[in-house]
Each structure stands twice: as structure tokens, then as C-alpha cells.
Amino acid sequence: MKRTTVRRAGVVALALTSLMGVGATAQADAQRLANCGDGASFCLFEHDDYAGARQDFLFTGPSGGCANAGPLNNKASSMRNPSGRRIQFYNSANCAGSYGYAAAPRSSDSDLTNNNFDNLTSSVKSVNP
């Protein structure tokens, strides 16, 4: 009898933990994809964890638009891509040469160091995934 009660309590606790886990994940997803400027397709941040100066980009029209990093040239350390397109990162201005890193649609990265692209981005291009 006693053993059964203990097991039931364990199951309830597990179910509660799962529910909380799902809620927290959904909230984190919404948070990391928000917080570019209103309607921006993509944004770069000066520091890790979406901190420091922010540069917004609006890519309209056909795929393949390129934009220079502006004030964040060689400074970007994290990024958010709420758009449905892939964003390619270039070490040179005007998307010259080959890209060094590509962000998946609807993704974010709190630290570009592990992509070997910290403080290197000079231009970005929006392409169809």
C-alpha cells in the first residue's frame, strides 16, 4: 500500500516538471526571436547575449539582398534572425568573397565565438533557405 502511494507522488511530480519545462522553453523561444527592432528581418549585437549596440536590418524584395554591418563592422558578437531566410555572414564589405557563417531561418546565436566569427562580420546577405 505504502509503496503505491509513493510511486503515484513520483508520477505527479514528474508531470509537473514536464509542464513547467515546456512553458519555459516556449517563453525562451519567443524571447530570443523577439527584440530586434520592430519589423526588422535580422539584427546584430555588439556583445555576447544580445547586449551592447544593436544594428537592425530590413531585407525586402527578392532573396540575395546584401547589407554592410555599419557601426558594428568587425564588432558583432551575437545575432537574432527572426526572418524565414538564411543569413550569410561575410568578413568583407558588400558580401564579397565567400561567407564564413550562415544563420538558419528563425534562429539566434548568443555568442559567435564558437562559429569562428566573433568581431569579424562586415556584411550580411539574406538568401532563401
Ligand SMILES: [Ca+2]
Ligand atoms: Ca563584439
Ligand SMILES: [Ca+2]
Ligand atoms: Ca570583417
